[in-house]
Amino acid sequence: MARVTVFGAGAMGTAIAMHCARAGLDSALWANPHDERALQALIAFRKHPALSEHLPDSLPVHAPDELEQAAKGVETVIMASTSDTARSLARMIHDVVGEARFVVSVAKGMETETGQRVSEVLAEELPGAATVSVGGPCLASELAGGAPSAAIWASAGIDDARTAGAPLSNYSYQLEFTDDVVGVEICSMAKNVAAMGIGLLDGLGKFSDEQYRNAKAALFTKAVKELRALVEAMGGRAETAMGLAGAGDILVTSEGGRNRLYGELVGEGDDPTAALRQLEGRGMTVEGVSAARDVHRLARELGLDMPYHSSVYRVLFEGGEPLAVLDALV
Secondary structure (H helix, E strand, O other): OEEEEEEOOHHHHHHHHHHHHHHOOOEEEEEOOOHHHHHHHHHOEOOOOOOOOOOOOOOOOOOOHHHHHOOEEEEEEOOOOOOOHHHHHHHHOOOOOOOOEEEOOOOOOOOOOOOEEEHHHHHHHHOEEEEEEEOOOOOHHHHHHHEEEEEEOOOHHHHHHEEEEEEOOOOOOEEEEOOOOOHHHHHHHHHHHHHHHHHHHHHHHHOOOOHHHHHHHHHHHHHHHHHHHHHHHHHOOOOHOOHHHHHHHHHHHHOHHHHHHHHHHOOOOOOHHHHHHHHHHOOOOOOHHHHHHHHHHHHHHHOOOHHHHHHHHHHHHOOHHHHHHHHHHO
């Protein structure tokens, strides 16, 4: 049986590794040097601090100094990193995954320094394997618990995505496949910005009797339309933005997750920088903050009018009032 190793013991990496083990795959989870807090809990309690389920008994957890053991015989490498740590993680494992057929990324954003999509970064650093990008509405907490989930795996050669993903696909993790890598990666990034905007209204609603349900529904459709325009301008397909990677992921991330929570804190009145530090101090990575910058930059470069996404950017970086996101409806 082909071996699947997840490199990176964050919440999503751990959840995918748990799913692989439950699916009967020869799988392993490797904690990188930045996962020390999670590693202690995984070893002591067989449980990730951010997840409620315990690890399956069949899932081995490897410490940073056990990299060779974790990578032995690996065919499918799952990169559970942020967009800005994807390159450094790839360099850490480069020498021990040379025989791998697939490198699968669950990152949600672009590399800040270069503006490259993560698939482009991994193709540079691990050129011997086919690169696959994962998107879609899949919260780590539900995947870890075995709740029915769906995702979309994308590769320039769609057969690579199918071959890499097929062993993981079952009732608990239902997969679609596409060759629209650009579309999936842009959706995976921008959906976090849309979810932060919904969170802003959730935060505002705590100080009034107004739940903004109508407004949030309207902003959701606005976000999908703007995302579709961005995806097409970047060379992706409209159907990607309207499917799991786009509309589906905006919906689930707006209902739960770290980026919506960040928006809620800012909506309650927290300074954006202080809110980010608070969540990072709790071990949460909020990729939507850098994504807001990237989406704003891309819209400007491409000459796109994206009022909703731009309103979120202004709240985070230009001192705009959270209620200003409603201006996107005008």
